[in-house]
Amino acid sequence: xxxxxxxxxxxxxxxxxxxxxxxxxxxxxxxxxxxxxxxxxxxxxxxxxxxxxxxxxxxxxxxxxxxxxxxxxxxxxxxxxxxxxxxxxxxxxxxxxxxxxxxxxxxxxxxxxxxxxxxxxxxxxxxxxxxxxxxxxxxxxxxxxxxxxxxxxxxxxxxxxxxxxxxxxxxxxxxxxxxxxxxxxxxxxxxxxxxxxxxxxxxxxxxxxxxxxxxxxxxxxxxxxxxxxxxxxxxxxxxxxxxxxxxxxxxxxxxxxxxxxxxxxxxxxxxxxxxxxxxxxxxxxxxxxxxxxxxxx
Numbered sequence: 001x002x003x004x005x006x007x008x009x010x011x012x013x014x015x016x017x018x019x020x021x022x023x024x025x026x027x028x029x030x031x032x033x034x035x036x037x038x039x040x041x042x043x044x045x046x047x048x049x050x051x052x053x054x055x056x057x058x059x060x061x062x063x064x065x066x067x068x069x070x071x072x073x074x075x076x077x078x079x080x081x082x083x084x085x086x087x088x089x090x091x092x093x094x095x096x097x098x099x100x101x102x103x104x105x106x107x108x109x110x111x112x113x114x115x116x117x118x119x120x121x122x123x124x125x126x127x128x129x130x131x132x133x134x135x136x137x138x139x140x141x142x143x144x145x146x147x148x149x150x151x152x153x154x155x156x157x158x159x160x161x162x163x164x165x166x167x168x169x170x171x172x173x174x175x176x177x178x179x180x181x182x183x184x185x186x187x188x189x190x191x192x193x194x195x196x197x198x199x200x201x202x203x204x205x206x207x208x209x210x211x212x213x214x215x216x217x218x219x220x221x222x223x224x225x226x227x228x229x230x231x232x233x234x235x236x237x238x239x240x241x242x243x244x245x246x247x248x249x250x251x252x253x254x255x256x257x258x259x260x261x262x263x264x265x266x267x268x269x270x271x272x273x274x275x276x277x278x279x280x281x282x283x284x285x286x287x288x289x290x291x292x293x294x295x296x297x
Contacts, residue, residue, distance in 0.1 A: 032289015035224075038282025042275075046098040053092035054080070057249045061087040066265050082267045084258055090268065094275050097249035101279065104161050104244065105230045108168035109223060115173035117219075120180025121207040125188055135181075138174035146171050150233060154242040161244055164237065168230055179222060183215040190214075217294050224287035228280040235276045251276050 026032045045052065054077055061067075061074050067083035081090040119138070123131040141149075153167040187193065188211065196206045237243035238252020239259075246253060251272045258268030 026289060026293065029289035029292045031285050031292065035282045035285025035287070035289055038278055039286060042098050042279050042282070043102060045095055046102040049095040049099050053089075053095045054078070055089040055092045057088070057093050057096040058247055059088060059092070063087070066261065066268075068265070069267050081271050082265070084254065084268055085261065086257075090254070090271055093249035093254060094251070094271060097251045097254065097272070098275070098279075100161070100244055100248065100250060101231055101234060104164055105227055105234060108165040108234075109172070109227050109230050111165055111169040112172035112226070113176055113219070113223060115169055116176025117180050117212065119173065119177040121184055121212065123177065124181040124184025125203065125207050125211065131181075134177065138177050141171065141174045142178075147233075147236065150237060151240065151242060154237060159237075159242045159245050164234060164243065168233065172226065172230075176222070176226075179218065180215065183218060184211055187211045187214055217290075221287050221290045221294070224283045224290065228283040228287075231276065231280050231283070 026036060054073075061083065063074055064071070064079060064083040064087040065085060067073075067079045067087070069080065069082045071079045071082060073079055073089075079089055079091070081094070084090055084093070119134050123134040149171045150167050153170065154163055157163045157166070184207075192214075193206060193210055196210045201210075234243055234250075235252035235255070238250045238254075239256045241253075241256060243252050244250040254272040255269050258265065262269050
């Protein structure tokens with residue numbers, strides 16, 4: 001007979017090789033490569049914003065109000081994407097705005113996953129009253145329209161980066177919990193879990209070392225999609241005046257500030273919209289590429 005413990009060890013994936021294999025496999029998907037390119041572009045723009053931005057994000061030029069793209073700046077430079085109602089360079093604010101998006105969107109998604117994974121593992125593995133309580137809590141939260149829930153939370157506690165992270169965690173955690181719970185219900189009956197139980201491993205060890213790594217595929221795909229949803233959420237909250245507080249650049253806030261001039265100066269709203277759409281599209285295409293690769297396997 002096969003030793004269950006030895007079989008479990010042989011099944012346990014090498015995490016480093018798994019990551020390297022995933023990076024290599026993404027090249028097999030054209031859609032995934034395009035998505036990775038878009039995401040990588042904005043990551044580089046966010047990192048190099050202080051170097052690439054022609055001006056400081058708060059610098060104002062009174063004579064450049066509503067300046068159109070490729071307009072000469074008073075200091076001899078160029079407003080490549082034009083200027084906003086306060087005479088601030090739009091290109092510089094988009095680059096600096098990428099920094100805030102690339103910090104708060106992944107942070108909020110990571111916190112939501114930390115809560116959702118813990119709840120889902122406990123509900124799916126422990127079952128019983130723990131499953132009943134966590135599932136009912138999730139059902140109650142998910143019964144609210146998610147945008148209304150965001151607005152209520154931010155309006156109650158104030159607009160700040162920390163509160164946006166807390167709002168996304170509170171609203172998205174239950175949805176992640178249900179995904180994880182469904183995966184755990186399938187994986188908890190596998191041989192390697194039985195082997196770990198035979199060895200006398202703790203429940204937390206089994207959940208986080210044996211079950212969670214084997215559920216990572218669907219969760220990584222969902223994380224890419226959820227990052228896109230979070231970016232849209234941050235943009236919508238910024239447009240409603242409930243996002244990241246001014247005067248620092250925020251893509252949704254830039255659209256809000258220029259919405260009254262959309263017909264006369266469309267560039268002020270067009271370029272921030274393109275930034276949001278391209279980044280969200282990048283995460284969606286990356287998720288599609290990862291799903292395409294998983295189906296081939």
